[in-house]
Amino acid sequence: MKHQKLELRQWALSDSKELMRLCNVIDRRFLSDRLPNPYTEKDAKEWLKMVSKNEASTGIYRAILCEGALVGSISVERKGNEAEIGYMLLNEYANKGIATEAVKQICPIAFKILSLERITANVFQPNIASIRVLQKNGFRHESTMQNAVIKDGIKYDLLVYGLTINNI
Ligand SMILES: CC(C)(COP(=O)(O)OP(=O)(O)OC[C@H]1O[C@@H](n2cnc3c(N)ncnc32)[C@H](O)[C@@H]1OP(=O)(O)O)[C@@H](O)C(=O)NCCC(=O)NCCS
Known part of the structure; x- marks a missing residue:
């Protein structure tokens, strides 16, 4: 990232109001419907409780801070034998390289702490910005699930990207 200081930090239970605000303004066009809409403070508290229980065992969950402001969320979560990366950022902070840097920072942590062999990313086909973020971090396009x-x-195709431990 060129000009701003980026930091990933662990979530705290006291982040519920900020998390709620983030999830209610985020661009959801290419996000799965698993994210409640609207996103209530109860949703935020439940998610933060899940995070504090699972951090470092089944997932790595981080708030993205830019110059101290909470501007996004990024996680790598184990799902059975798979581990999936997900991220989101406030619109006004887009196209500054922030997600690229956040992915760059979280992947080595996730590989190490969760003992992973690979990280998977599932992207809606028109989400060019997210595809660029993955490409810039060495993720490779592995398959396309049509009309997934x-x-x-x-209807959207879902692109499957993968990063293996050998490629970081
Ligand atoms: C997708 C998202 C994470 C990108 O974050 P970001 O910080 O803006 O990404 P970066 O600035 O690191 O990189 C974006 C890249 O995409 C490019 N880009 C952005 N929009 C583009 C477009 N419409 N066409 C072509 N390229 C585009 C940028 O130029 C940049 O590439 P470059 O460095 O080669 O120039 C962010 O927009 C977001 O949170 N979106 C909503 C939630 C979401 O979709 N999450 C991902 C789910 S898989």
């Missing part, structure tokens, strides 16, 4: 998602009545 229907969101707001629109």
Whole structure:
């Protein structure tokens, strides 16, 4: 990242209001419907409790801070034998390289702490910014699941990207 200081920090239970604000303004066009909408403070508290229980055992969960402000969220979560990366950032901070840097920082931590062999990313086909973030971090396009998602009545292909421990 060129000009601003980026930091990943662990979530605290006291982040519920900020997390709620983030999740209610985020661009959801290419996010799965698992994220409640609207996102209530109860949703935030439940998620933060799950995070404090699972941190470093089944997942690595971080708030993205830019010059001290909470601007996004990034995680790598184990799902059975798979581990999936997910991230989101406030619109006004987009295109500054922040997500690229956040992915760069979290992957080595996740590989090490969760003892992973690979990290998977599933991206809606039109989410060019996210694809660039993955490419810039060495993720490779492995397959395309055609018509895998229907969101707001629109059908999307889902692109599967992977980063193996040998490629970091
Ligand atoms: C996707 C998202 C994480 C990107 O974060 P970001 O900090 O803006 O990403 P970066 O600035 O690190 O990199 C974005 C890259 O995409 C490029 N880009 C952005 N929009 C683009 C577009 N419409 N067409 C082509 N390239 C585009 C940028 O130029 C940059 O690439 P470059 O460095 O080669 O120039 C952010 O927009 C976001 O949170 N979106 C909403 C939630 C989401 O979709 N999450 C991902 C789910 S898989």
